[in-house]
Structure formats: C-alpha cells, structure tokens
Amino acid sequence: MAQTLKPGTVDELVQAVEWAVSGTHPLELVGGGSKRALGRPVQAEMTLDLSAFSGITEYQPEELQLTAGAATPLAEIEAALSDKNQMLAFEPADYSALLGSKAEATLGGVLACNLSGPRRIKAGAARDHLLGFHAVSGRAEDFKAGGKVVKNVTGYDLCKLLTGSWGTLAAMHEVSLKVLPAPELTRTVLIMGLDDARAVAAMGEALASAHDVSAAAHLPAALAARSAVPYVNEAGTAVTALRVEGIGPSVEARCRDLRNMFAPLGDGEELHRMYSRQFWQEIRDAAPFAGDARALWRISLPPAEGAKLVAALGQSLIAEAYYDWAGGLVWLALAAGEDASADSVHAAVAAHGGHATLLRAPADVRAAVAVFMPQAPAVAALTKRLKESFDPAGVLNSGRMYPGV
Amino acid sequence: MQMPPPNETTLSQRADIAAGLGAIVGEAHVMADDASLKAFESDGLSAYRQTPMLVVLPGDTQEVSRVLAYCAKHDVKVVPRGAGTGLSGGALPLADGVTLGLGRFNRIFEIDYANRSAVVQPGVANLAISQAMDSAGFYYAPDPSSQIACSIGGNVAENSGGVHSLKYGLTTNNLLGVEMVLMDGEVIRVGGKQFDSDGYDFLGLITGSEGMLGVITEVTVRILPKPPNARALLMGFASNDDAGRCVAGIIAAGIIPAGLELMDRPAIHAVEEFCHAGYPLDAEAILICELDGPEVEVEELARRVGDIAATCGATSSRVSEDEAERQRFWLGRKSAFPAAGRIAPDYYVMDGTIPRGRLSEVLNRISELSEEYDLKVANVFHAGDGNLHPLILFDANIPGELERTEKMGGEILKLCVAVGGVLTGEHGVGVEKRDLMGEMFSETDLKQQQRVKCAFDAGQLLNPGKVFPTLHRCAELGRMHVHGGEMPFPDLPRF
Numbered sequence: 001m002a003q004t005l006k007p008g009t010v011d012e013l014v015q016a017v018e019w020a021v022s023g024t025h026p027l028e029l030v031g032g033g034s035k036r037a038l039g040r041p042v043q044a045e046m047t048l049d050l051s052a053f054s055g056i057t058e059y060q061p062e063e064l065q066l067t068a069g070a071a072t073p074l075a076e077i078e079a080a081l082s083d084k085n086q087m088l089a090f091e092p093a094d095y096s097a098l099l100g101s102k103a104e105a106t107l108g109g110v111l112a113c114n115l116s117g118p119r120r121i122k123a124g125a126a127r128d129h130l131l132g133f134h135a136v137s138g139r140a141e142d143f144k145a146g147g148k149v150v151k152n153v154t155g156y157d158l159c160k161l162l163t164g165s166w167g168t169l170a171a172m173h174e175v176s177l178k179v180l181p182a183p184e185l186t187r188t189v190l191i192m193g194l195d196d197a198r199a200v201a202a203m204g205e206a207l208a209s210a211h212d213v214s215a216a217a218h219l220p221a222a223l224a225a226r227s228a229v230p231y232v233n234e235a236g237t238a239v240t241a242l243r244v245e246g247i248g249p250s251v252e253a254r255c256r257d258l259r260n261m262f263a264p265l266g267d268g269e270e271l272h273r274m275y276s277r278q279f280w281q282e283i284r285d286a287a288p289f290a291g292d293a294r295a296l297w298r299i300s301l302p303p304a305e306g307a308k309l310v311a312a313l314g315q316s317l318i319a320e321a322y323y324d325w326a327g328g329l330v331w332l333a334l335a336a337g338e339d340a341s342a343d344s345v346h347a348a349v350a351a352h353g354g355h356a357t358l359l360r361a362p363a364d365v366r367a368a369v370a371v372f373m374p375q376a377p378a379v380a381a382l383t384k385r386l387k388e389s390f391d392p393a394g395v396l397n398s399g400r401m402y403p404g405v
Numbered sequence: 406m407q408m409p410p411p412n413e414t415t416l417s418q419r420a421d422i423a424a425g426l427g428a429i430v431g432e433a434h435v436m437a438d439d440a441s442l443k444a445f446e447s448d449g450l451s452a453y454r455q456t457p458m459l460v461v462l463p464g465d466t467q468e469v470s471r472v473l474a475y476c477a478k479h480d481v482k483v484v485p486r487g488a489g490t491g492l493s494g495g496a497l498p499l500a501d502g503v504t505l506g507l508g509r510f511n512r513i514f515e516i517d518y519a520n521r522s523a524v525v526q527p528g529v530a531n532l533a534i535s536q537a538m539d540s541a542g543f544y545y546a547p548d549p550s551s552q553i554a555c556s557i558g559g560n561v562a563e564n565s566g567g568v569h570s571l572k573y574g575l576t577t578n579n580l581l582g583v584e585m586v587l588m589d590g591e592v593i594r595v596g597g598k599q600f601d602s603d604g605y606d607f608l609g610l611i612t613g614s615e616g617m618l619g620v621i622t623e624v625t626v627r628i629l630p631k632p633p634n635a636r637a638l639l640m641g642f643a644s645n646d647d648a649g650r651c652v653a654g655i656i657a658a659g660i661i662p663a664g665l666e667l668m669d670r671p672a673i674h675a676v677e678e679f680c681h682a683g684y685p686l687d688a689e690a691i692l693i694c695e696l697d698g699p700e701v702e703v704e705e706l707a708r709r710v711g712d713i714a715a716t717c718g719a720t721s722s723r724v725s726e727d728e729a730e731r732q733r734f735w736l737g738r739k740s741a742f743p744a745a746g747r748i749a750p751d752y753y754v755m756d757g758t759i760p761r762g763r764l765s766e767v768l769n770r771i772s773e774l775s776e777e778y779d780l781k782v783a784n785v786f787h788a789g790d791g792n793l794h795p796l797i798l799f800d801a802n803i804p805g806e807l808e809r810t811e812k813m814g815g816e817i818l819k820l821c822v823a824v825g826g827v828l829t830g831e832h833g834v835g836v837e838k839r840d841l842m843g844e845m846f847s848e849t850d851l852k853q854q855q856r857v858k859c860a861f862d863a864g865q866l867l868n869p870g871k872v873f874p875t876l877h878r879c880a881e882l883g884r885m886h887v888h889g890g891e892m893p894f895p896d897l898p899r900f
Binding site: 021060061062063064065085114116120121124125127128137139141142143144145147148149150151152153154155156157158159160161163164165180181182184204207208209210211212246247249250253254300301302303304305325328329353354355357372373375376378379382383385386388389390392393401 | 517518519520521522542543563564566570574575577578587591592593594595597598599600601602603604605606607608609610612613614618630631632633653656657659660661698699701702705706758759760761762787790791792825826827828829830831832833834838842845846847849850851853854856857858859860861872883885
C-alpha cells in the first residue's frame with residue numbers, strides 16, 4: 001500500500017511535487033478517492049492526497065460564478081447552488097455506486113475526468129464550464145490559467161486541456177466555474193415500446209424540433225425493468241425519455257407538443273418532479289449497471305450511429321446497452337473476461353466513429369487493455385509532448401491514460 | 406509595439422522560397438509582387454501594418470501540409486490568415502514570413518441533419534454556414550458582428566463570440582471536430598461528430614490559440630434548430646447604474662436571454678444619426694434584451710423582463726411587435742462600429758470582460774479617462790456576459806493621437822483586470838494586447854502556455870511574435886529548475 005502525502009497549503013503542495021521530481025517518485029493524485037477505479041491503474045510510489053483544498057471561497061450567484069477548492073465535495077457545491085436556485089448545468093455524474101466506492105465525489109475529480117451527464121447535449125460538457133484554475137504542474141510550479149468571467153480568450157484555453165486530463169498534467173487546487181439558473185419546472189415525456197433504431201431516430205427528431213429538449217435517453221425493456229421509477233419499471237417494454245425544462249407554461253406547452261408529435265409511435269406518459277429527477281439521475285450515473293460486476297464501456301459517438309453500433313456488436317457479443325445523449329452516448333455492459341472484448345469494441349467504434357472508454361473493469365483488465373482508445377501516431381506523439389511540457393519527470397498520475405501519460 | 410527582427414538569411418532567399426512554394430501550390434497561387442502583397446498588410450486592426458515577404462494560397466490539406474513542411478525545413482515563419490477580419494492583429498504579417506491564406510478553402514462538404522452537424526472548409530464565411538441550412542430550419546449559433554465576411558477557420562483560431570453567446574456559447578462550445586496541420590506538416594484529426602472525445606482536449610486547446618498551434622483545414626460544427634420565435638425589448642434608463650441594476654436583476658431572476666446588450670449615451674446618439682433605429686435620445690443608457698423560444702415562453706419572459714426594468718426605473722420600455730421591429734432594434738446595435746466611423750475619422754475597439762456587477766463603476770472610470778486623455782468614448786457592451794467594447798474616437802492624422810489612444814486603451818484593459826476581469830473577451834490578444842499579458846499572468850503562467858506552444862511547434866515558426874510579450878527558446882523553457890528534494894513536511898502523518 002502506497003504511503004500518503006497530504007499537503008495542507010499550496011506551498012506544501014509545491015514542496016511535495018518538488019520532492020517527487022527530485023527523486024522521480026511517481027504520485028497518484030487523489031481528491032475524495034471515489035474515482036480510483038477509473039482509468040488505467042497507476043503504479044505510484046506515493047499517494048498525493050489533495051483533500052485539504054476544500055471549501056467554497058467565492059460564490060456570486062448574480063455573476064453566475066463559483067470558486068472553490070478543487071477537493072470540495074460535489075454534494076457541498078450542489079447544496080450551495082441549490083440554495084440560490086442555481087446548478088452546474090453539465091449535470092456532473094457520480095459513479096461512486098457504479099464503481100463500488102463509498103468515497104465522496106469532488107469537484108476536481110469530476111473536472112479531471114470531464115464527466116458530464118444527460119444535459120451535455122444542451123448545456124455542454126464539464127469542460128465548457130471551467131472558467132479558470134490554479135494548479136501545481138509536474139515542474140513543481142504553481143500557475144494559473146483562465147479567469148472568473150464567462151467570456152475570455154486571453155491566452156491559450158488551458159481550462160479545456162486540464163479538464164479530462166485525469167490529473168496527468170497538474171494538480172488543480174482551486175477552480176472557478178460557470179453556474180446557471182436551475183429550471184423552474186422539469187418534466188419528462190416517455191414514449192413506450194420503441195426498438196433501439198426507432199428510438200434513436202425519434203430522439204434525433206426531438207432534438208431537431210423547436211421544443212428545446214434538454215435530455216434524451218432510451219432504455220430497452222430489460223433495463224427499464226431495473227429502474228426504481230414506477231412508470232418506467234412498470235412499462236413492461238422499452239422506454240424512450242425526453243426531458244423538457246424551463247418556465248412552467250413553456251414546459252407544459254412543449255410536453256404537450258412532444259406527446260402529439262410522437263403519439264403515432266406508441267403510448268405516451270409523463271414524469272413530473274421527483275420521478276423525473278430520479279430517472280435522469282439513474283441515466284446519469286449508469287444506475288442500470290450499478291448492481292453487477294460486468295465490464296462497462298462508455299462510448300461517445302455520432303448520435304445517429306448509436307443503435308447501429310449496438311446492433312453490430314450484438315452479432316458477435318453478448319452485451320446489454322442503453323443510450324443517453326439522443327444516441328450519442330452508449331453504455332455497454334458485457335462479461336469482463338480477460339480483455340472486456342476490447343478489440344471487438346474498438347473495431348466497431350472505429351467503423352461508426354467516436355471513442356470508447358472502458359469505464360469499469362477489474363484492475364488487471366484495465367492494465368492489460370487500452371482503457372482509452374489508442375490514438376493515431378501523430379496524436380499520440382503530440383499527447384506525449386504535451387505531457388512532458390507540464391510534467392517532464394512523469395510524476396503526476398503517469399500511466400493513467402496511456403502508457404507513460 | 407515591437408516585432409521580432411526579420412531574419413536576413415530568410416529575406417535573401419525570398420526568390421528561392423517563392424519558387425519552392427510555387428512548385429507545391431502552383432505559381433499562380435504564390436504572390437510576390439508589391440501590389441498583391443499590399444492587400445494582406447493588415448487584418449481588421451489596421452493601425453498595425455506590415456507587408457508580408459510572400460503570400461501563399463494552398464488549395465487543399467495536402468498542399469498546406471507540404472507548404473508547412475517546406476517552411477519548417479527552410480526555417481521560414483508562417484502566418485495563417487482567414488478572411489482578415491480579426492481585431493487584434495493576429496494575422497498581422499511578418500516581414501520575413503509567409504502569409505498562408507485559406508481563401509480557397511471555401512466549400513461546405515456536408516450538412517448532416519441526423520447528427521446535427523456540418524463539415525466545412527475553414528475559408529467558408531460564418532454566415533454562409535447558417536444560410537446553407539436555413540431552409541431546413543437549422544443554423545450555426547455563434548454570430549460575430551463580422552459574420553458576413555469572417556471565416557469559420559478564423560472563428561476557431563480566435564474563439565469568436567457574438568451577441569448571442571450569452572445563451573448559445575462561443576465558438577468553442579459549438580465545435581465538434583477539426584482537421585489541422587502541424588508546423589512539421591503532420592495532419593491530425595481531433596473530435597468528429599460525437600459530443601466528447603477521450604484523450605487530451607486538443608479541440609478545446611486549439612480553439613482560440615490564434616493560429617499559433619496549427620493550421621485548421623476542416624471544421625465540424627454543431628448546428629441547432631432555429632428558435633421558433635424571437636422578440637427584443639428596447640429599454641431606456643436615466644443612468645448607467647439603473648441599466649446595470651436591470652442586467653443584474655434579469656440574471657438574478659434566473660433568466661438567460663439570447664442576447665443582452667447595453668449602449669451608453671454617446672453610442673446611442675452616434676447610431677441614431679447613422680441609421681435611425683428609434684432609440685430614445687433622452688436616455689443615458691439603453692438595454693436590448695432578446696428572448697427566443699416557444700411563443701408562450703417568449704411572451705412570459707418578455708413580461709418578466711419588462712417588470713424588472715420598471716423596478717429599476719426604466720424611462721421607456723418597448724417589446725418588438727413583429728420581426729421588422731426586432732430587426733430595427735438590432736440595427737442600431739449592429740451599426741455601432743460604422744456609426745462610430747462616421748462621427749470620428751478613426752476609432753479603436755476595446756474588448757475587455759468584467760464581472761457584471763462592476764459595470765457602472767467601470768463605465769464611470771472610463772468617462773474619467775475620456776476626460777483625462779481628451780478622447781471621446783462610446784460604449785457598446787455585451788452586458789449579459791460582461792464583455793465591454795469601448796470605442797475610442799480619434800484622428801490618426803493628428804500627431805500623437807494614435808499613441809494617446811493606445812495608451813488610454815491600455816488603461817481601460819488594466820482597469821478590467823483590476824476589477825476581476827480579463828484583457829480580451831472575444832477579439833484575441835494578437836499583437837494588440839500582447840504587451841499587457843503581464844497584467845493578468847505571471848511569468849510562470851506565461852511560460853507554461855509557451856511550453857504548450859513548444860509541444861506543437863518547437864521551432865516557433867507558426868505566427869511568432871503574437872500573444873506572448875517575451876519570446877523564449879523552447880529548449881530554455883523545457884529545462885526544469887527544481888530545488889528542494891527533501892521529504893516535505895516530515896512531521897505530517899503518512900499512512
């Protein structure tokens with residue numbers, strides 16, 4: 001078991017990285033620790049515990065901006081926002097249950113992994129909401145990028161680069177985020193009984209309509225039955241869901257229009273308030289697969305290809321899948337085996353476009369196969385050069401994404 | 406403003422380089438005569454001019470790749486250029502550099518409605534993308550005010566915004582993928598038609614990198630269904646302060662309008678004379694608030710915004726009755742720059758962003774500066790997202806007036822940073838704000854950004870002299886200076 005370093009101040013964080021660099025002692029970065037089972041396993045000599053960088057330092061609801069320590073628990077952020085009727089619009093996912101972790105998800109962790117939920121199709125990803133950060137690079141230098149305002153093109157957009165870099169470039173200790181007003185009303189229109197292909201087509205039509213749908217997901221019958229939401233688990237068939245948010249009269253009007261629009265396809269139903277919220281939380285956190293131990297792929301691809309990819313894979317593999325992002329995000333569960341069928345999944349994704357991430361698998365499988373899609377040689381070389389520009393000694397989460405990165 | 410001294414060796418090889426590039430793209434697509442080169446001497450920031458050594462206009466990705474590989478091999482600097490409408494001198498040529506124009510990349514390859522995306526070449530004009538899909542009811546959301554002319558490749562390079570970015574985001578939020586060529590000629594593709602890609606977010610990093618990391622040769626954008634209804638409110642106020650409170654009130658009420666623009670008294674009067682938009686001439690400030698979406702939503706929100714304006718002491722308030730009236734409300738705002746051009750021989754557009762709450766304080770300080778420097782200022786302002794565009798009016802023919810204008814502009818940008826904002830919201834750093842970067846960033850911050858540049862272009866041949874006030878060699882930037890090495894804080898518990 002690796003030892004732990006727990007810096008309490010930015011100076012101590014710099015010292016910790018200095019020490020790591022001077023003797024090339026690789027570090028594993030940990031905030032709350034809820035995502036340690038994500039990515040490739042890191043062979044670190046020591047754990048760098050960042051949990052001291054916690055707490056909201058500045059929250060100005062009228063500026064739509066919040067600044068907090070990177071290790072602030074997500075729950076604390078969401079409670080503070082909820083008090084002012086605001087939210088993180090990218091709907092950060094919490095995979096704690098999925099990964100069997102009891103630890104608390106932190107803001108920094110969500111950003112480091114760029115984990116966005118169902119509203120990604122309308123409001124953008126985690127990367128679209130990071131306005132600025134302070135971090136210590138693998139050069140043991142405290143630096144900053146971005147700012148605290150929404151519109152900012154001063155210098156390179158390192159906020160985008162750091163989001164989704166899995167702690168391999170720098171240890172963020174303070175982050176500023178864009179926040180948005182929470183919708184006054186949320187409802188979800190359900191369409192029952194569509195097969196995957198028709199469901200993906202219907203979700204595409206909904207997104208192409210003027211009804212401003214903020215989330216679109218499809219659960220095949222077996223997965224709908226696993227939901228804790230009454231109307232969904234009692235459906236006895238596949239369930240396609242379209243979420244509508246906004247001010248009351250507008251939401252009511254748009255739900256009515258959507259139900260009319262899809263009435264020819266099958267029975268309709270509507271989820272209000274609690275049930276709607278619960279349903280999208282399940283979709284967001286991959287709850288249909290939380291109760292089993294299969295390998296789980298998270299595949300981001302052109303939305304119209306979603307059902308085709310699953311159908312193609314279904315010919316050679318025994319797999320279960322559901323769709324978020326109107327078909328643009330496929331959650332695919334299959335037996336872990338030795339390699340989580342990585343070659344088949346990669347080949348299918350290469351044919352349909354997009355990326356597959358092995359989100360859940362035993363550590364030996366994640367060490368053996370490409371958790372992130374292998375990159376084209378020129379992109380892989382650029383990735384390595386970027387890693388070296390921030391962390392030349394390779395002491396920060398090295399190997400988390402790719403060998404040596 | 407100093408540019409790096411030209412490389413005499415490069416200049417002496419000019420004829421050979423022209424021949425070498427001509428062999429790649431065809432002689433007709435290399436410009437070497439003074440008259441042709443003159444057309445490229447500046448971008449939209451015409452205060453800075455430099456005739457390029459050569460201009461090359463490649464016709465496809467392979468040619469771009471070969472041009473860059475040739476230039477890398479012969480140690481020749483390259484300045485990429487789209488439509489040349491940029492406002493920060495990002496496409497300012499170098500005396501010893503080749504300006505690489507992307508004007509021939511003007512095709513729309515594909516509009517994919519099923520995946521709500523479009524694949525276009527970088528030289529396609531921003532507005533042309535929306536026009537190509539207009540009949541199908543779709544559009545591309547970012548709408549910089551130069552959208553008739555500016556190219557999508559330039560939008561990517563600058564991360565352009567527009568009046569609707571408050572609700573729909575900047576270029577970076579509406580991109581799905583690019584193909585780009587690195588300085589060594591390597592062609593890479595990042596993103597695609599999917600929402601997210603794994604690996605480092607090169608797409609996000611490249612957007613807004615001001616042509617310094619690679620040359621964009623293809624762009625995939627996200628497209629959206631057009632909102633079914635849009636209405637604008639035109640509200641007048643007796644003070645900037647009241648207008649500022651109204652902006653805060655709208656946001657605090659949980660309303661994110663499609664656009665929320667403020668103009669001050671000098672700007673109102675300038676545009677009224679220019680285009681007769683019907684703005685209230687007795688107001689100290691006006692707000693234009695656009696609301697879009699389903700009819701029932703637009704009506705309800707218009708009512709709420711009207712109520713908020715009333716509580717903030719609005720002296721007038723009008724909701725557009727029809728499309729013609731909505732367009733008229735916008736006409737004045739969109740004519741602000743040409744209107745400024747009518748009342749003064751020259752004007753200089755600033756582009757800082759500030760926290761919304763500091764609006765009236767900043768406007769007051771700007772009017773003090775206006776008196777100190779004896780230069781008139783008209784303010785137009787993307788109030789919803791805090792992006793300020795003061796227009797400093799001057800006459801370049803009066804000796805010293807341009808210098809005074811630049812100095813005052815610098816003061817305004819320093820003020821933006823001092824109140825918690827940034828130097829540039831959407832126009833880019835370029836050469837214009839390069840020497841002010843130290844106001845916002847430490848030497849450590851800037852060096853890390855330059856190391857990113859080095860990862861893409863170790864020879865620093867692509868658009869050098871822009872964005873960073875000090876050039877450092879990549880080898881020097883790569884060195885590590887780490888002290889310490891002692892086990893840190895040994896008294897802390899370890900587990």
